[in-house]
Amino acid sequence: MISTKLFLAFVLLYVSAAAESKRNFKCPSGCACSRETIICVGASHVPRTIPSEINSLCIFMMQTFFLSVIFFSLNRLLNANSLTTIKDDAFSGLPHLEYLFIEGNKIETITKKAFLCYHALYQDLRGNSFQCSCENKWLMTWLKNTNATVSDVFCSGPSHMKGKRLSDLPIPPGECISTGKKTSAPSKSMSADIFSFKEDIFVATAAPNTNSCVVMEWDHIEMNFRKFDNITGKSVVGCKSVLIDNHVLIIVTQLFGGSHIYKFDVQQNKFIKFQTIEVFNISKPNDIEVFKMDGVWYFVIVDSSKAGMSTLYKWTKQPDRNETGFYSYQFLHEWFRDTDAEFVEVDGKSYLILASRSQSPVIFLWNKSTLKFILHGEIPNVDDMVAVKAFREEDEMYLALTCYIGDSKVLKWRNKQFTEVQALPSRGAMILQPFSFADRHYLALGSDYSFTHIYLWDKETKTFHKFKDIYVQSPRSFTVLSTDHRNFIFSSSLKGKSMVFEHVFVDLSL
Numbered sequence: 130m131i132s133t134k135l136f137l138a139f140v141l142l143y144v145s146a147a148a149e150s151k152r153n154f155k156c157p158s159g160c161a162c163s164r165e166t167i168i169c170v171g172a173s174h175v176p177r178t179i180p181s182e183i184n185s186l187c188i189f190m191m192q193t194f195f196l197s198v199i200f201f202s203l204n205r206l207l208n209a210n211s212l213t214t215i216k217d218d219a220f221s222g223l224p225h226l227e228y229l230f231i232e233g234n235k236i237e238t239i240t241k242k243a244f245l246c247y248h249a250l251y252q253d254l255r256g257n258s259f260q261c262s263c264e265n266k267w268l269m270t271w272l273k274n275t276n277a278t279v280s281d282v283f284c285s286g287p288s289h290m291k292g293k294r295l296s297d298l299p300i301p302p303g304e305c306i307s308t309g310k311k312t313s314a315p316s317k318s319m320s321a322d323i324f325s326f327k328e329d330i331f332v333a334t335a336a337p338n339t340n341s342c343v344v345m346e347w348d349h350i351e352m353n354f355r356k357f358d359n360i361t362g363k364s365v366v367g368c369k370s371v372l373i374d375n376h377v378l379i380i381v382t383q384l385f386g387g388s389h390i391y392k393f394d395v396q397q398n399k400f401i402k403f404q405t406i407e408v409f410n411i412s413k414p415n416d417i418e419v420f421k422m423d424g425v426w427y428f429v430i431v432d433s434s435k436a437g438m439s440t441l442y443k444w445t446k447q448p449d450r451n452e453t454g455f456y457s458y459q460f461l462h463e464w465f466r467d468t469d470a471e472f473v474e475v476d477g478k479s480y481l482i483l484a485s486r487s488q489s490p491v492i493f494l495w496n497k498s499t500l501k502f503i504l505h506g507e508i509p510n511v512d513d514m515v516a517v518k519a520f521r522e523e524d525e526m527y528l529a530l531t532c533y534i535g536d537s538k539v540l541k542w543r544n545k546q547f548t549e550v551q552a553l554p555s556r557g558a559m560i561l562q563p564f565s566f567a568d569r570h571y572l573a574l575g576s577d578y579s580f581t582h583i584y585l586w587d588k589e590t591k592t593f594h595k596f597k598d599i600y601v602q603s604p605r606s607f608t609v610l611s612t613d614h615r616n617f618i619f620s621s622s623l624k625g626k627s628m629v630f631e632h633v634f635v636d637l638s639l
C-alpha cells in the first residue's frame with residue numbers, strides 16, 4: 130500500500146509539471162479521451178500534456194498484486210489544488226475501482242451518485258474540507274456503516290461543526306433538499322400563473338408597479354423565464370390564464386378601467402384584446418379562480434371591497450350578441466370583503482370556498498338542478514383568513530388556510546365538514562401554498578416579515594414538519610414548474626424580485 134501511495138505522489142507531481150502545455154494533445158494509447166475526461170486503463174505511462182478543457186483525469190493501473198488504482202483529478206486540482214466537488218459521473222464505468230486517493234484537496238461535497246460505481250475498499254479523504262451539512266448526510270451514514278477501511282474525515286464547516294469527526298456525528302434527522310440555484314425573474318409581481326401551450330411553458334404575472342400583466346416564456350437553457358409579451362393596462366391586479374379549445378386566454382383584472390380578456394394570436398405572436406368583461410358589481414378585484422364544471426368553463430372574480438360582490442362568470446355563447454365569451458352568471462357574496470376563492474370537488478359534489486376578511490370562510494355548493502351555487506355553510510372557528518388552497522393527500526381532501534395575524538391552518542375534510550388538523554404559527558402571511566414534486570408534498574408559508582417556511586408532509590404523523598426556509602421579499606404566490614426532469618418553484622414578490630428556486634432532492638438513503 131505504501132508503495133502505491135508513493136507512486137501516486139509521483140504521478141501528481143509529474144502531471145502538475147506538465148499541466149501548462151495544452152497544445153498538440155494526442156490521446157495516449159491505453160487511454161480513452163473525451164472533451165473533458167481522460168481515462169487510462171492499464172496505461173504504462175501518464176499523459177505528458179493535459180489540455181485545459183480536461184477536468185477529470187483517471188488513471189487506472191494494473192499493479193503487481195493485481196490492484197486497480199485510480200488517480201482522480203480535476204483541472205483545478207492540477208492548477209490550484211482546489212477541487213471542491215466531484216462530478217456525478219466521475220467514477221462511472223470504473224466498477225473495479227479499489228483505491229481512491231483524493232486527499233489534500235478541498236472537497237466539500239461528494240454526491241452519492243458519484244459513488245454509485247465505486248466499491249473501494251480503502252479511501253483516504255484526509256485534508257478535505259467537508260461541509261457537515263445535510264448534503265453530505267449520505268456520506269455520514271456511509272462512513273458509519275461501511276466495512277471498508279476509511280481514514281478519519283473532519284468537518285470544516287459549518288462553523289459549529291468545525292473539527293468534528295464526520296463519523297462521530299449523529300445522523301441529522303429528516304431529508305435534505307437544497308433549493309439549489311436561485312435566479313430572479315425581471316419584475317415584481319403579485320400573482321403568477323404557469324401554463325403550457327404547444328410544448329412551451331409560460332408564466333403570466335400581475336405586475337402592478339408597471340401596470341402590466343407580464344407574460345414570460347421558460348428558457349430551457351438558462352433555466353429561467355424570459356420576457357415574452359407585456360399586456361399593459363391600468364392598475365393591473367390579476368392575471369390568469371385559461372386554455373379553451375386550443376386557445377390561450379388571459380383574464381386581466383384591474384382596479385380601474387375595467388377588466389378584460391386577452392387572447393393569444395398565433396400570427397402576431399402576442400396577446401390581443403378579446404373581450405371586455407362586465408364588472409357591474411366588482412369594485413376591488415382580489416383573486417381570480419378558474420375552473421371547469423360538467424365540461425363548462427367558469428371563473429370567479431373575488432371582490433375585496435365593502436361595496437363589491439364576488440362574481441361568477443361562465444363561458445357561454447350569447448345569442449343576442451352572436452359571440453362566445455365569459456359573461457357574468459351569478460353574484461355570489463355580498464359585502465363581505467372576500468379575499469380568495471377555491472374550487473373543490475369532493476364526494477361527487479362541487480364546492481366553492483370563499484375566504485373573507487370579515488367572517489369565517491363560507492362554502493357554496495353547486496346545485497345541479499338550478500345550476501347555481503347556493504350557500505351551504507361556513508368553516509367554523511377560523512377567522513380572518515386571507516387565502517384558501519385545497520390539496521389532496523393520500524386520497525383525502527385538505528385545505529390550507531392562510532392567516533395574516535395568528536395561526537394559519539390545515540383542515541381535513543371529514544364527515545362532510547372541514548376540521549382542523551394542524552395550526553402553523555404565521556405572522557405577516559399572505560400565502561400558504563401546497564405543492565408537490567413526485568411523492569413529496571410541501572406547504573410554503575410566505576411571510577411579509579421574515580423567511581418563507583417550507584413544510585414537508587410526513588406520512589406517519591399525517592402532518593407537516595418544518596423543513597427549510599427560503600427568502601422572498603413579500604411573497605404573494607408559489608407556483609411549481611416541472612420540466613426537463615427538473616423541478617422549480619416560481620415565487621412572486623410584491624416588493625422585491627420574483628424568484629425561481631430549483632428543487633434539488635438529495636437522496637440520502639444508501
Ligand SMILES: *[C@@H]1O[C@H](CO)[C@@H](O)[C@H](O)[C@H]1NC(C)=O
Binds near residue numbers: 274275276
Ligand atoms: C459488513 O460486514 C458484516 C459482517 O460481515 C455484514 O453483515 C454487513 O452486511 C457488511 N456491511 C456492508 C455495508 O457491506
Ligand SMILES: *[C@@H]1O[C@H](CO)[C@@H](O)[C@H](O)[C@H]1NC(C)=O
Binds near residue numbers: 315339340341359361
Ligand atoms: C411592460 O410595459 C410597461 C408599460 O409600457 C413597462 O413599464 C414595463 O417595464 C414593461 N414590463 C416589462 C417586463 O417589459
Ligand SMILES: *[C@@H]1O[C@H](CO)[C@@H](O)[C@H](O)[C@H]1NC(C)=O
Binds near residue numbers: 409410460
Ligand atoms: C349587480 O349588477 C347588476 C347588473 O348591473 C344590477 O342589476 C344589480 O343591481 C347589482 N347588484 C347589486 C347588489 O348591486
Ligand SMILES: *[C@@H]1O[C@H](CO)[C@@H](O)[C@H](O)[C@H]1NC(C)=O
Binds near residue numbers: 451
Ligand atoms: C353570427 O356570426 C357569424 C360569423 O361571425 C355570422 O356568419 C352569422 O351571420 C351571425 N349571426 C347573426 C344572427 O348575427
Ligand SMILES: *[C@@H]1O[C@H](CO)[C@@H](O)[C@H](O)[C@H]1NC(C)=O
Binds near residue numbers: 496497498499503
Ligand atoms: C337544488 O335546488 C332545488 C330547487 O331549489 C332544491 O329543491 C334542491 O334541494 C337543491 N339541491 C341541493 C342539493 O341543495
